[in-house]
Structures are given as structure tokens and as C-alpha cells.
Amino acid sequence: MSAVLNQLTPNAHSRILGTGSYRPDVVVTNEDVCQWIDSSDEWIQQRTGIVTRHRADENTSLLDMCENAGRSAISDAGLEPDQIGAVIVATVTFPHATPSAAAAVADRLGLTPAPAYDISAACAGYCYAVAQADALVRAGLAQNVLVIGAEKLSDYIDNHERTISFLLGDGAGAVVVGASDTPGISPSVWGSDGGKWSAIGMTHSQLELRDVVLDAEQATAGDSVMASSEAKLWPTLRQDGQTVFRWAVWEMAKMARKALEDAGIQASDLAAFLPHQANMRIIDEMVKQLKLPESVLVARDIAENGNTSSASIPMAMDRLRREHPEVSGGLALQIGFGAGLVFGAQVVLLP
Amino acid sequence: MASNEEILAGLAEIVNEETGLDEADVQLDKSFTEDLDIDSISMMTIVVNAEEKFDVKIPDEEVKNLKTVGDAVSFIVSAQG
Numbered sequence: 001m002s003a004v005l006n007q008l009t010p011n012a013h014s015r016i017l018g019t020g021s022y023r024p025d026v027v028v029t030n031e032d033v034c035q036w037i038d039s040s041d042e043w044i045q046q047r048t049g050i051v052t053r054h055r056a057d058e059n060t061s062l063l064d065m066c067e068n069a070g071r072s073a074i075s076d077a078g079l080e081p082d083q084i085g086a087v088i089v090a091t092v093t094f095p096h097a098t099p100s101a102a103a104a105v106a107d108r109l110g111l112t113p114a115p116a117y118d119i120s121a122a123c124a125g126y127c128y129a130v131a132q133a134d135a136l137v138r139a140g141l142a143q144n145v146l147v148i149g150a151e152k153l154s155d156y157i158d159n160h161e162r163t164i165s166f167l168l169g170d171g172a173g174a175v176v177v178g179a180s181d182t183p184g185i186s187p188s189v190w191g192s193d194g195g196k197w198s199a200i201g202m203t204h205s206q207l208e209l210r211d212v213v214l215d216a217e218q219a220t221a222g223d224s225v226m227a228s229s230e231a232k233l234w235p236t237l238r239q240d241g242q243t244v245f246r247w248a249v250w251e252m253a254k255m256a257r258k259a260l261e262d263a264g265i266q267a268s269d270l271a272a273f274l275p276h277q278a279n280m281r282i283i284d285e286m287v288k289q290l291k292l293p294e295s296v297l298v299a300r301d302i303a304e305n306g307n308t309s310s311a312s313i314p315m316a317m318d319r320l321r322r323e324h325p326e327v328s329g330g331l332a333l334q335i336g337f338g339a340g341l342v343f344g345a346q347v348v349l350l351p
Numbered sequence: 352m353a354s355n356e357e358i359l360a361g362l363a364e365i366v367n368e369e370t371g372l373d374e375a376d377v378q379l380d381k382s383f384t385e386d387l388d389i390d391s392i393s394m395m396t397i398v399v400n401a402e403e404k405f406d407v408k409i410p411d412e413e414v415k416n417l418k419t420v421g422d423a424v425s426f427i428v429s430a431q432g
Contacts, residue, residue: 243411246395281392
């Protein structure tokens with residue numbers, strides 16, 4: 001008779017146990033932006049709803065922001081570091097291809113030897129990570145998972161271009177997903193549309209930068225090729241705003257409706273709507289498309305914080321819980337969407 | 352299939368809904384951006400609503416060719432044909 005393998009004992013349910021966020025100190029106003037692009041405070045507010053963005057100074061790293069948000073979320077969940085069974089960091093702005101941000105964050109927070117890894121799903125990164133955390137917990141692979149969405153987008157923008165840079169801010173948001181006696185995370189609705197791979201992304205790959213750096217290294221002393229062209233060589237973000245807007249509103253409204261349907265609830269059952277904070281006009285149009293009742297609180301953190309990609313939803317959730325403690329125990333629809341193109345959505349029970 | 356006049360009237364309704372502009376101001380020779388002051392985001396909303404109303408597909412890359420109301424009417428007529 002062959003040996004019988006042990007398999008994990010699953011947990012029946014999962015839910016979000018706690019949240020945390022970190023907003024960096026540097027406030028960038030629309031007046032500041034207008035020094036770099038020909039625009040006005042009125043134009044920017046009318047097109048995007050953004051009044052200010054928070055950006056990190058050069059001494060504040062992506063890891064610093066992750067550490068702050070992560071520590072707050074673990075403490076809010078009422079857990080000790082040794083109870084965290086895995087760490088997932090969703091980011092597209094960690095400046096090392098390897099090793100991961102998550103391994104360093106786990107070390108800083110005293111979570112070693114918890115499994116730790118990063119995922120790249122841009123503005124859907126947090127919802128992708130929640131999908132994974134939910135699966136890990138229910139499979140019994142981890143009892144509690146720390147999920148962090150964090151970006152230092154200011155390292156990857158060109159302040160003088162006008163498709164995306166002026167929208168972007170920095171920050172980190174975190175949640176702890178843990179085992180639960182009752183259902184707290186609905187089936188994830190997630191996917192991709194790589195046919196629109198070039199709708200949002202970097203100007204060019206790091207390999208193109210490498211060629212120039214190698215040339216410069218071989219050049220004779222005094223050659224100033226790097227100094228003169230550095231700004232153009234550094235890859236920065238761009239987007240095709242119209243294509244993205246159309247997809248973000250009408251395609252994502254369908255996915256948001258599917259998330260409600262798969263959760264088995266109606267829009268009127270929601271306490272809050274936490275869409276990715278991409279642009280106030282996208283948020284307004286989605287609210288209209290989804291016919292959300294007035295009673296549903298809609299996160300509009302973008303006005304003060306700009307678009308922080310993977311950090312935007314957990315930051316908005318943390319703020320909502322502080323400003324509206326009455327939402328505790330209520331249901332929130334969260335949906336992230338962005339470069340890939342990729343999207344992810346769930347209905348979650350708010351801690 | 353709608354006539355040119357019906358398409359113009361339908362577009363005027365959509366533009367009015369999105370921007371609050373008087374339907375009578377939406378004329379064939381009017382430029383969406385310069386005369387009607389419609390921004391790129393509102394333009395996309397108008398395009399998607401027009402697709403639904405007239406049962407046509409207006410691809411993203413076609414939108415930038417629709418400079419005037421007349422361009423949009425012509426495109427919708429040919430797309431319906």
C-alpha cells in the first residue's frame with residue numbers, strides 16, 4: 001500500500017481583520033503642477049477632481065512606507081508579528097527587480113520566516129493580492145496574510161508630460177486578511193486584457209537604458225552623455241487617457257456588477273464603494289453606471305491624495321474607517337483596474 | 352436605421368445630457384472641442400452613449416477623427432449602413 005499524503009485543513013472563511021496606511025509628507029498642489037505643465041488649478045480640478053497629491057521625499061523609500069502601513073494594519077488587527085503567515089506586496093515602483101520588497105518588509109516588521117513576495121498588477125495589485133490572501137487563508141496555507149499596496153510613483157514620472165504624471169501621488173495602504181467564522185470576502189472577479197498592454201506603461205524598457213549606460217561607461221572621461229540625456233532615458237509612465245477612461249468606466253462597471261452578483265448581494269446592501277482612485281470623473285461615472293443608492297459612501301480620497309495606483313484602495317479604506325466608524329461590519333465593494341490592462345474586484349466585510 | 356436629422360437630434364440630446372449645452376447649439380459645423388468646449392473625457396462619454404443609442408461601434412482610434420458634429424453624424428450613418 002502506498003503512503004497517504006497529508007493535506008492542509010482548510011479554513012471555512014476569511015475576512016479583513018485590520019487596516020493601516022501611510023501618507024507621505026510632501027504636498028504637491030495644482031499650482032506646483034502648473035510650474036511644469038501649461039495648465040490651471042481649475043482645469044485640473046475639472047478634469048480629474050484632484051486638489052493635492054502627497055509625495056514622498058528622497059529620504060522616504062517605498063520600504064519605509066510599506067513598513068509604516070503594515071505595522072499599523074497588524075496592530076489594528078490585534079495580532080502579534082508571529083501570527084502573520086505570509087506577506088504580499090503589490091507594487092510597480094520598487095526599484096529592484098530582485099529581491100522583493102516583501103522580504104525586506106517582513107524582516108523590518110519582525111515577520112521572518114513568513115513567506116514574502118511581490119506581485120505586479122499595477123492599480124489592480126491590491127485586489128489581486130486580496131484574491132491571493134483569501135485563497136491562501138481558506139486553503140489553510142496561512143492563518144493571517146499581510147497585504148500591502150504601496151507605490152513611490154514620483155520616482156517614475158516626468159513632471160513635464162501631461163498624460164498621467166500630474167495625477168500621481170505616493171503612499172502605502174495595508175490590510176490583514178485572516179481566518180474567520182463567517183464569510184468576509186466574496187469570490188474575486190479578476191482578469192486581464194493584454195491587447196491593451198500599451199495603453200498605460202513605461203516609455204521604454206530598462207534594457208534600452210542599459211545600452212546607454214554601458215556606452216557611457218566605455219566613453220572617455222569627461223563625456224557627458226549621461227548627464228545631458230538622463231531625464232529622457234529614465235523610463236517614466238505614460239497613458240492613453242481616452243482609451244483607459246472608456247475601459248475603466250464601461251468595462252469596469254460590468255465587472256463591478258459581476259462582483260455584486262457573485263457575492264449574492266445588491267448595490268443597496270453596500271455600506272461603501274471603494275473604487276481605485278484613478279480620476280474623480282471615472283469614479284462619478286461608475287457611480288452613475290452602477291446606480292448606487294445615496295446611502296452608499298463613495299471613497300473620494302483622490303481629491304487630497306491623487307492616484308496612488310496599488311495603494312489607493314487600502315488607503316481609502318483606512319481613511320473611510322477612521323472618518324466613518326459606523327461602516328464597521330458593513331459591506332464594501334472594492335475594484336482596482338489599470339496597467340496590463342488588469343482588473344480585480346471583491347465585496348468585503350469592513351472590520 | 353436613423354436619418355441624418357434623427358442622428359443629429361439624438362447626438363444633441365446626448366451632448367445636452369453630458370454637458371448641459373442647449374440642444375439647438377449642437378449643429379453639424381460645430382467643433383466638439385473648440386465650439387462646444389467638450390473635453391476628451393466628456394467626448395468618450397458622448398461616444399459610448401452614441402454607440403448605445405444608434406447601435407454602432409465607434410473605435411477609440413476613430414474618436415480623434417470626429418472633430419465636428421457633422422463628422423460624428425457621417426460616421427454613424429456609414430457605420431449603420
